[in-house]
Amino acid sequence: MKPGTRKICPSLARSAPFLLSCIILLSPALSWAAADWPTTDWSGDILYFVLIDRYADGDSSNNRRVERNNPGDYHGGDLKGLTQHLDELADLGITALWINPVQKQIPQGIYASAPANLGIGEFKHWGFHGYWIDDFTAMEPRE
Numbered sequence: 001m002k003p004g005t006r007k008i009c010p011s012l013a014r015s016a017p018f019l020l021s022c023i024i025l026l027s028p029a030l031s032w033a034a035a036d037w038p039t040t041d042w043s044g045d046i047l048y049f050v051l052i053d054r055y056a057d058g059d060s061s062n063n064r065r066v067e068r069n070n071p072g073d074y075h076g077g078d079l080k081g082l083t084q085h086l087d088e089l090a091d092l093g094i095t096a097l098w099i100n101p102v103q104k105q106i107p108q109g110i111y112a113s114a115p116a117n118l119g120i121g122e123f124k125h126w127g128f129h130g131y132w133i134d135d136f137t138a139m140e141p142r143e
């Protein structure tokens, strides 16, 4: 953890709204926005990064165009699936989560190619990772 990094949530929570409030500012350039936030020492925490779409599918009703055979497509994981497993994560000793962005993603996929030795060939890559944000004010409906 870089000096000056701030933790907003004090510990692993048990609800989705609290989970969403767990923001980690890893960029010192962004820390100006948190000037009044309490600084917490992360050195004793066990941080676990979760790519929500790949973690656990807790709500099949939000599985729009899920294609688990495509490495670049959505696989159906969501915040409900993550919250259903919080006790297991806590049992592993994890005390803080870092989740991918949950804002609405661009609606189109982009073609990508895998290395030839993987035998996958060309596939369509979508914003399942959360980093192709289309609207910073809206939540991705798949989450």
Ligand SMILES: [Ca+2]
Pocket: 057, 058, 059, 060, 061, 062, 063, 076, 077, 078, 142
């Ligand atoms: Ca789902």
